[in-house]
Amino acid sequence: MSTLDKQISDFIDMTLSILESNQTVAESVKKMEEHGIDSLLIRNEGHIKGIVTYRDVLFDVVSKGKDPTKTRLKEIMKSPLLSIQKDAKVRDAIALMTKNNVRRLIVLDNTIPIGVISQKVLVGNIAQHAIALPELEMPTLIKCPYCSSVFGDKTLLSSHIDNIHVGRGLFEGNMSRAEDLGSINPPNDFPKTI
Numbered sequence: 001m002s003t004l005d006k007q008i009s010d011f012i013d014m015t016l017s018i019l020e021s022n023q024t025v026a027e028s029v030k031k032m033e034e035h036g037i038d039s040l041l042i043r044n045e046g047h048i049k050g051i052v053t054y055r056d057v058l059f060d061v062v063s064k065g066k067d068p069t070k071t072r073l074k075e076i077m078k079s080p081l082l083s084i085q086k087d088a089k090v091r092d093a094i095a096l097m098t099k100n101n102v103r104r105l106i107v108l109d110n111t112i113p114i115g116v117i118s119q120k121v122l123v124g125n126i127a128q129h130a131i132a133l134p135e136l137e138m139p140t141l142i143k144c145p146y147c148s149s150v151f152g153d154k155t156l157l158s159s160h161i162d163n164i165h166v167g168r169g170l171f172e173g174n175m176s177r178a179e180d181l182g183s184i185n186p187p188n189d190f191p192k193t194i
Contacts, residue, residue, distance in 0.1 A: 029057060104118045
């Protein structure tokens with residue numbers, strides 16, 4: 001049976017780590033670190049209403065310069081939660097995640113949350129069961145990047161470039177063919193800073 005046809009119950013993380021929505025992001029990060037997890041379910045008024053992941057902390061708090069000791073989980077939690085039944089197939093979970101651009105689903109036993117299924121776990125397990133692909137054969141001939149002449153090895157190619165395209169003696173001070181090389185000065189805006 002293909003991994004895609006297995007039930008997601010084989011891959012569920014049954015650890016439901018739940019925090020209250022009025023707790024701070026700093027508290028949530030401590031809990032994630034203590035338990036070695038990367039997501040938390042968020043409870044509001046007695047019901048699980050959302051999820052916060054390490055990516056939410058990184059992109060919605062850190063990158064925006066917010067204070068994690070003052071930012072509340074309800075401010076960054078993703079809601080509503082997407083859920084899936086425990087007897088669903090792996091392919092159904094992946095399709096639901098892809099369609100909704102999410103990485104985690106809450107797994108339900110009828111209406112009761114029993115765990116979380118993550119894209120990372122599903123894809124990791126599919127990779128373990130994937131078939132090996134044949135290695136690509138490397139070409140035995142090398143083309144000159146300047147004139148497309150073909151050579152049997154790098155040494156012959158290097159000699160060709162030195163003799164034909166660069167000109168012998170360039171590095172010894174013979175500049176007679178230096179103009180053929182063009183400029184090696186980078187443009188004014190190089191390198192670009194982001």
